[in-house]
Amino acid sequence: MTCKKLFAFGTVLTLSLGTTVTQGATVQYQLSDCNNSAVCSPQLGNNFGIVTVTDVSSGVVAVNVDLAPNHTWARTGLTTFSFTLDPALAGSTPTLSLVTPTNWTPILGSPLTDLNTDGMGAHQYGLVFTGANDSVSADLDFRLALDGLSTASFVLGGAAKDTGQRYYFLADICTDSDGKCSGQTAQMTGPVGAFAPVPLPAASWLLLSGLAGLGFIARRKAA
Numbered sequence: 001m002t003c004k005k006l007f008a009f010g011t012v013l014t015l016s017l018g019t020t021v022t023q024g025a026t027v028q029y030q031l032s033d034c035n036n037s038a039v040c041s042p043q044l045g046n047n048f049g050i051v052t053v054t055d056v057s058s059g060v061v062a063v064n065v066d067l068a069p070n071h072t073w074a075r076t077g078l079t080t081f082s083f084t085l086d087p088a089l090a091g092s093t094p095t096l097s098l099v100t101p102t103n104w105t106p107i108l109g110s111p112l113t114d115l116n117t118d119g120m121g122a123h124q125y126g127l128v129f130t131g132a133n134d135s136v137s138a139d140l141d142f143r144l145a146l147d148g149l150s151t152a153s154f155v156l157g158g159a160a161k162d163t164g165q166r167y168y169f170l171a172d173i174c175t176d177s178d179g180k181c182s183g184q185t186a187q188m189t190g191p192v193g194a195f196a197p198v199p200l201p202a203a204s205w206l207l208l209s210g211l212a213g214l215g216f217i218a219r220r221k222a223a
Contacts, residue, residue, distance in 0.1 A: 025151040026054045029168050029194035031068075048192045051169050053151045061149055062098075065140040067173060073140075074172045075133040079107065079115040081140060082123035082170045084157040085149070094125075094146035103131030104140060113158075117170050120193060122158035134174040156195070167193035 031048040049067040056062050065081060067073070073080060085094070096106050104127050107115070111124035127140070156166040170193045 026052065027151045027154075027197050028052050028199075029196070030198045031169070031171055031173075031192045031194050033165065033167070033195060034192045046192075048173060048175070049171065050198075051171075051194055053154060055151050056143065059147050059149050060143060060145045061151060061153070062143050063141065065169075065171060067137050067139075067171075070175075072134050072137045072174045073103070073129045073131065074174045075129050075131065076172060078118050078172045079123070079126040079170070080104075080129035080172045082115050082117060082126035082157070083168065084122075084124045084155055085111075086153045086155050089146060089148060089153060092146055094144040094149060097143045097145065099127070099142040100138070100140050102138075103129055103136055104142075105130050118172075119161040120170050121160045121166055123170060124157070129172070165193075165195055167195050168197075169194045 029051040031051065032046045034046070034048070047068050048071055049065060052064045052066070054062045054064075093111060099106065107126040107128060110126060112126070113122045113124060115123050115126045117123060127142070129136075154168055156168055157170070159166050173192055
Protein backbone atom coordinates (compact mmCIF):
# COMPACT_ATOMS: atom_id res chain seq x y z
CA MET A 1 0.00 0.00 0.00
CA THR A 2 1.40 3.36 -0.99
CA CYS A 3 1.28 5.83 1.85
CA LYS A 4 2.01 9.48 2.42
CA LYS A 5 1.72 11.62 5.54
CA LEU A 6 0.23 15.09 5.63
CA PHE A 7 1.59 17.84 7.84
CA ALA A 8 0.50 21.22 9.08
CA PHE A 9 2.19 24.67 9.21
CA GLY A 10 0.70 27.99 10.53
CA THR A 11 0.66 31.60 12.12
CA VAL A 12 -0.72 32.36 15.60
CA LEU A 13 -3.66 34.76 15.64
CA THR A 14 -5.27 36.26 18.74
CA LEU A 15 -8.89 37.34 18.40
CA SER A 16 -10.01 39.96 20.88
CA LEU A 17 -13.51 41.42 20.88
CA GLY A 18 -13.40 43.13 24.24
CA THR A 19 -12.90 42.16 27.83
CA THR A 20 -16.21 40.29 28.04
CA VAL A 21 -15.07 37.63 25.57
CA THR A 22 -14.04 34.45 27.39
CA GLN A 23 -12.47 32.76 24.36
CA GLY A 24 -8.90 33.68 23.60
CA ALA A 25 -6.84 32.78 20.59
CA THR A 26 -7.92 30.86 17.53
CA VAL A 27 -5.10 29.39 15.46
CA GLN A 28 -5.39 27.54 12.16
CA TYR A 29 -2.90 25.19 10.53
CA GLN A 30 -3.07 23.98 6.94
CA LEU A 31 -2.22 20.35 6.26
CA SER A 32 -0.03 21.02 3.27
CA ASP A 33 3.00 18.73 3.20
CA CYS A 34 3.36 14.96 2.79
CA ASN A 35 5.98 12.23 2.78
CA ASN A 36 6.36 12.18 -1.00
CA SER A 37 8.32 15.34 -1.73
CA ALA A 38 8.26 14.68 -5.48
CA VAL A 39 4.55 15.51 -5.73
CA CYS A 40 3.74 17.05 -2.36
CA SER A 41 5.83 19.79 -0.81
CA PRO A 42 4.98 23.02 1.02
CA GLN A 43 6.02 24.99 -2.03
CA LEU A 44 3.27 23.37 -4.13
CA GLY A 45 0.53 24.96 -2.07
CA ASN A 46 -1.24 21.72 -1.21
CA ASN A 47 -4.41 21.85 0.87
CA PHE A 48 -5.36 18.55 2.48
CA GLY A 49 -7.34 20.12 5.29
CA ILE A 50 -7.37 22.65 8.13
CA VAL A 51 -6.66 22.13 11.83
CA THR A 52 -8.29 24.78 14.04
CA VAL A 53 -7.44 25.13 17.73
CA THR A 54 -9.40 27.50 19.95
CA ASP A 55 -9.09 28.61 23.57
CA VAL A 56 -12.49 27.71 25.04
CA SER A 57 -11.67 28.78 28.59
CA SER A 58 -8.67 28.80 30.91
CA GLY A 59 -6.78 25.54 30.37
CA VAL A 60 -9.32 24.17 27.86
CA VAL A 61 -8.66 24.01 24.11
CA ALA A 62 -10.96 22.74 21.35
CA VAL A 63 -9.45 21.06 18.28
CA ASN A 64 -11.22 20.63 14.93
CA VAL A 65 -9.78 18.83 11.90
CA ASP A 66 -11.64 19.55 8.66
CA LEU A 67 -10.42 17.58 5.64
CA ALA A 68 -10.42 19.22 2.22
CA PRO A 69 -13.04 18.06 -0.34
CA ASN A 70 -12.44 14.61 -1.88
CA HIS A 71 -10.20 13.53 1.00
CA THR A 72 -11.04 10.84 3.54
CA TRP A 73 -9.52 9.36 6.70
CA ALA A 74 -7.15 6.43 6.23
CA ARG A 75 -7.04 3.25 8.26
CA THR A 76 -3.57 1.97 7.52
CA GLY A 77 -2.05 1.03 10.86
CA LEU A 78 -0.43 4.43 11.25
CA THR A 79 -1.32 6.95 13.93
CA THR A 80 -4.20 8.79 12.26
CA PHE A 81 -3.86 12.16 13.98
CA SER A 82 -1.03 13.25 16.27
CA PHE A 83 0.41 16.33 17.93
CA THR A 84 2.92 17.52 20.54
CA LEU A 85 2.52 19.88 23.48
CA ASP A 86 4.93 22.35 25.07
CA PRO A 87 7.65 20.59 27.12
CA ALA A 88 6.82 23.02 29.94
CA LEU A 89 3.69 20.92 30.46
CA ALA A 90 5.76 17.73 30.79
CA GLY A 91 4.76 15.43 33.59
CA SER A 92 1.07 16.20 33.22
CA THR A 93 -1.30 14.49 30.82
CA PRO A 94 -4.20 16.53 29.44
CA THR A 95 -7.75 15.25 29.82
CA LEU A 96 -9.26 14.34 26.46
CA SER A 97 -13.00 14.81 26.07
CA LEU A 98 -15.80 15.36 23.57
CA VAL A 99 -13.99 13.20 21.01
CA THR A 100 -15.98 12.61 17.82
CA PRO A 101 -17.99 9.60 19.06
CA THR A 102 -17.83 7.51 15.89
CA ASN A 103 -14.66 6.02 14.39
CA TRP A 104 -12.08 7.53 16.78
CA THR A 105 -10.08 6.07 19.69
CA PRO A 106 -7.38 7.88 21.70
CA ILE A 107 -4.11 5.94 21.88
CA LEU A 108 -3.79 4.32 25.29
CA GLY A 109 -0.73 5.36 27.22
CA SER A 110 -0.31 8.79 25.63
CA PRO A 111 1.85 10.80 25.87
CA LEU A 112 4.20 8.77 23.72
CA THR A 113 7.24 9.74 21.70
CA ASP A 114 7.38 6.84 19.26
CA LEU A 115 4.02 7.08 17.49
CA ASN A 116 4.07 5.43 14.07
CA THR A 117 3.96 8.37 11.69
CA ASP A 118 5.72 6.75 8.72
CA GLY A 119 8.97 8.63 9.19
CA MET A 120 7.30 12.01 9.61
CA GLY A 121 8.70 12.71 13.07
CA ALA A 122 7.91 11.72 16.66
CA HIS A 123 4.80 13.13 18.33
CA GLN A 124 3.43 12.86 21.88
CA TYR A 125 -0.31 12.33 21.60
CA GLY A 126 -2.48 10.59 19.06
CA LEU A 127 -5.86 9.29 18.01
CA VAL A 128 -6.54 6.30 15.80
CA PHE A 129 -9.24 6.17 13.15
CA THR A 130 -11.18 2.90 13.46
CA GLY A 131 -13.80 3.40 10.74
CA ALA A 132 -13.95 2.04 7.20
CA ASN A 133 -10.90 2.94 5.14
CA ASP A 134 -11.27 5.68 2.53
CA SER A 135 -14.95 6.31 3.20
CA VAL A 136 -15.26 8.87 6.01
CA SER A 137 -14.59 12.57 5.55
CA ALA A 138 -16.41 13.89 8.64
CA ASP A 139 -14.52 16.30 10.90
CA LEU A 140 -12.52 15.11 13.90
CA ASP A 141 -13.32 17.11 17.04
CA PHE A 142 -12.04 16.87 20.59
CA ARG A 143 -11.13 18.98 23.62
CA LEU A 144 -8.05 19.01 25.81
CA ALA A 145 -7.96 20.25 29.39
CA LEU A 146 -4.86 20.89 31.52
CA ASP A 147 -3.72 23.71 33.79
CA GLY A 148 -1.77 26.20 31.69
CA LEU A 149 -2.90 24.73 28.36
CA SER A 150 -3.68 27.15 25.52
CA THR A 151 -3.50 27.39 21.75
CA ALA A 152 0.15 28.40 22.19
CA SER A 153 0.88 25.02 23.83
CA PHE A 154 0.99 23.13 20.52
CA VAL A 155 4.60 22.87 19.37
CA LEU A 156 6.62 21.27 16.59
CA GLY A 157 7.23 17.53 16.85
CA GLY A 158 10.36 15.59 15.98
CA ALA A 159 12.09 15.94 12.61
CA ALA A 160 11.01 13.77 9.67
CA LYS A 161 13.63 11.21 8.66
CA ASP A 162 13.67 12.10 4.96
CA THR A 163 13.42 15.90 4.95
CA GLY A 164 14.26 17.01 8.48
CA GLN A 165 11.01 19.02 8.50
CA ARG A 166 9.11 19.30 11.79
CA TYR A 167 5.35 19.51 12.10
CA TYR A 168 2.71 20.73 14.53
CA PHE A 169 0.16 18.13 13.44
CA LEU A 170 0.16 14.94 11.39
CA ALA A 171 -2.87 13.28 9.81
CA ASP A 172 -3.15 10.00 7.90
CA ILE A 173 -5.59 10.49 5.04
CA CYS A 174 -6.59 9.21 1.62
CA THR A 175 -6.38 11.50 -1.37
CA ASP A 176 -8.29 9.25 -3.75
CA SER A 177 -11.69 7.57 -3.61
CA ASP A 178 -11.18 4.01 -4.85
CA GLY A 179 -11.78 2.46 -1.43
CA LYS A 180 -8.18 1.28 -1.25
CA CYS A 181 -6.15 4.39 -0.42
CA SER A 182 -3.95 3.62 -3.39
CA GLY A 183 -3.58 4.59 -7.02
CA GLN A 184 -1.48 7.00 -9.00
CA THR A 185 1.38 8.97 -7.51
CA ALA A 186 -0.75 12.08 -7.07
CA GLN A 187 -3.46 10.00 -5.37
CA MET A 188 -1.42 8.46 -2.61
CA THR A 189 -2.41 8.20 1.00
CA GLY A 190 -0.46 8.58 4.17
CA PRO A 191 0.80 11.10 6.67
CA VAL A 192 0.30 14.75 5.87
CA GLY A 193 1.27 17.60 8.11
CA ALA A 194 1.24 21.26 9.08
CA PHE A 195 4.51 23.05 9.79
CA ALA A 196 3.29 26.61 10.48
CA PRO A 197 0.10 28.47 11.39
CA VAL A 198 -1.87 30.24 8.66
CA PRO A 199 -3.98 33.44 8.86
CA LEU A 200 -7.70 33.06 9.35
CA PRO A 201 -9.72 33.82 6.18
CA ALA A 202 -10.57 37.47 5.66
CA ALA A 203 -14.25 36.61 5.92
CA SER A 204 -13.68 35.47 9.50
CA TRP A 205 -12.25 38.83 10.46
CA LEU A 206 -15.19 40.60 8.81
CA LEU A 207 -17.66 38.40 10.66
CA LEU A 208 -15.96 38.95 14.00
CA SER A 209 -15.79 42.69 13.39
CA GLY A 210 -19.48 42.72 12.51
CA LEU A 211 -20.40 40.84 15.66
CA ALA A 212 -18.34 43.23 17.74
CA GLY A 213 -20.11 46.17 16.10
CA LEU A 214 -23.53 44.69 16.80
CA GLY A 215 -22.57 44.20 20.43
CA PHE A 216 -21.48 47.85 20.68
CA ILE A 217 -24.74 49.07 19.15
CA ALA A 218 -26.76 46.89 21.51
CA ARG A 219 -24.92 48.27 24.53
CA ARG A 220 -25.55 51.86 23.37
CA LYS A 221 -29.27 51.13 22.94
CA ALA A 222 -29.41 49.54 26.38
CA ALA A 223 -27.79 52.61 27.84
